[in-house]
Amino acid sequence: MSTDESAQRRAELIAAAVAGSLAPEEETEYAALAAADPSVADEVTELTALLARVSSARPEPAPVLAVAPSSTPTPPGTAGHPDRVPSGLRTRGRAPVAVAAAVAGVLGLGLGAVLGVVAAGDGSPAPTESAPVGPPGTLGATEPIAFVGAPDGVRIDAALVAHTWGTETVLEMEGFPSGRAYEVVLLDAGGRVVSSGSFRGSTVPIDCRLNAAWLRERVEAVEIRDGRGRVVAASDVPTVTPDDAAG
Amino acid sequence: MTHAAEPAPADPLDLEDAWDRHGAEILGFATTSLGDPAAAEDCVQETFLRAWRARHRFSGERASARTWLFAIARNVVVDAHRARRRRPAPTPDDRLLRLVPSAEPEQARLVDQVTLVAAVTRLRPEHREVVVAVAWEGRSYDEVAAATGVPLGTLRSRMYYALRHLREILAEDVAAHDLIGGA
Numbered sequence A: 001m002s003t004d005e006s007a008q009r010r011a012e013l014i015a016a017a018v019a020g021s022l023a024p025e026e027e028t029e030y031a032a033l034a035a036a037d038p039s040v041a042d043e044v045t046e047l048t049a050l051l052a053r054v055s056s057a058r059p060e061p062a063p064v065l066a067v068a069p070s071s072t073p074t075p076p077g078t079a080g081h082p083d084r085v086p087s088g089l090r091t092r093g094r095a096p097v098a099v100a101a102a103v104a105g106v107l108g109l110g111l112g113a114v115l116g117v118v119a120a121g122d123g124s125p126a127p128t129e130s131a132p133v134g135p136p137g138t139l140g141a142t143e144p145i146a147f148v149g150a151p152d153g154v155r156i157d158a159a160l161v162a163h164t165w166g167t168e169t170v171l172e173m174e175g176f177p178s179g180r181a182y183e184v185v186l187l188d189a190g191g192r193v194v195s196s197g198s199f200r201g202s203t204v205p206i207d208c209r210l211n212a213a214w215l216r217e218r219v220e221a222v223e224i225r226d227g228r229g230r231v232v233a234a235s236d237v238p239t240v241t242p243d244d245a246a247g
Numbered sequence B: 001m002t003h004a005a006e007p008a009p010a011d012p013l014d015l016e017d018a019w020d021r022h023g024a025e026i027l028g029f030a031t032t033s034l035g036d037p038a039a040a041e042d043c044v045q046e047t048f049l050r051a052w053r054a055r056h057r058f059s060g061e062r063a064s065a066r067t068w069l070f071a072i073a074r075n076v077v078v079d080a081h082r083a084r085r086r087r088p089a090p091t092p093d094d095r096l097l098r099l100v101p102s103a104e105p106e107q108a109r110l111v112d113q114v115t116l117v118a119a120v121t122r123l124r125p126e127h128r129e130v131v132v133a134v135a136w137e138g139r140s141y142d143e144v145a146a147a148t149g150v151p152l153g154t155l156r157s158r159m160y161y162a163l164r165h166l167r168e169i170l171a172e173d174v175a176a177h178d179l180i181g182g183a
Helices: A003-018 A024-036 A038-056 A095-107 B015-034 B037-053 B065-085 B104-121 B125-136 B141-148 B152-180
Strands: A142-145 A155-163 A166-174 A181-187 A193-200 A206-212 A221-225 A231-236
Touching: A003 A024, A003 A038, A003 B152, A024 A038, A038 B104, A038 B125, A038 B152, A155 A221, A166 A181, A166 A193, A193 B141, B015 B037, B015 B065, B015 B104, B037 B065, B065 B104, B065 B152, B104 B125, B104 B152, B125 B141, B125 B152, B141 B152
Parallel strands: none
Antiparallel strands: A142 A155, A155 A166, A166 A206, A181 A193, A181 A221, A193 A206, A221 A231
């Protein structure tokens, strides 16, 4: 085994030990490694504590995928005007507006530029007036998608939002039988699947936002599946290249 | 006697550039930590405003702009969490105050939690994916491998280097926290 391969294997075994997932046949290999290199046990102890610390810091609610500011308006700040407020500070926001307004007022700047974020709070797939816009894959932009095959009586309005660390699926739905569980999955070109989350049918409209840790350029289709894994509705989505995703 | 006007010192921190480079991920961090996009947006504004005010304290030799901004963002998000949790002031009756557990451990946990979320946000995407899947979603490497098609060994290796990088980020954060002062 080369030095690189040995380092790689060392990393794999430590990561497995840290997560408590060494396979039975790897226990012996790990024990031999730890006996030959005392730093292994120390590193496992340290990284195990760190992983536990990270686990305990899990955000509530579940992690929301990144939202991306729109490309900002023409920036007023330049190297020749080091005291000018960067455009990103000029916002429609609440409390910061007062501060930014005070600063901008002193400096003779106007307000009104916005920081764009994806639609939020009301669960609507529709973009806010300040949301980024652009072709599929544009970071933060809402990309409407259409599902086909939905049973009679089921309505699905859907959109995708590309983020820096995944893809958000925004759903407004009606007509899914109450109490039944459904899963939303993303598929790539090779047919591999990642779960984006699940929901239960309800007698009232369902608004939800589900997230998966696949970048938009990997996503080729979205499916809603029932509890037995059968496809209830599906949407083929446009292929996105990394260039598109640059936003 | 007249003196030639001295040129204004250049900003040590190019906030326009910092905005373009790091605005999205700081917004992602704030959104993840707070679970409220509107509040997160405010936090990003506040972060860059504090950074702008404190920009002359920035030293690129002691911390990257990204590290410095995340240190400020962490403080802003902690403040936002505290504002949410703020309760009416307790009665000044000493007998009652003795019955109220100290808020310090809770505050320390809050700071630690926000710090760790910020650190995870700063990982490379492929490293962050495996940390989020294992640490926050409770998935095993095998489950992640089956779902993503990434080989098991690669996922384990990514976790190893992700944790090492997290350790470095947390150490940088301590240093940056000293730099930002009250920002």
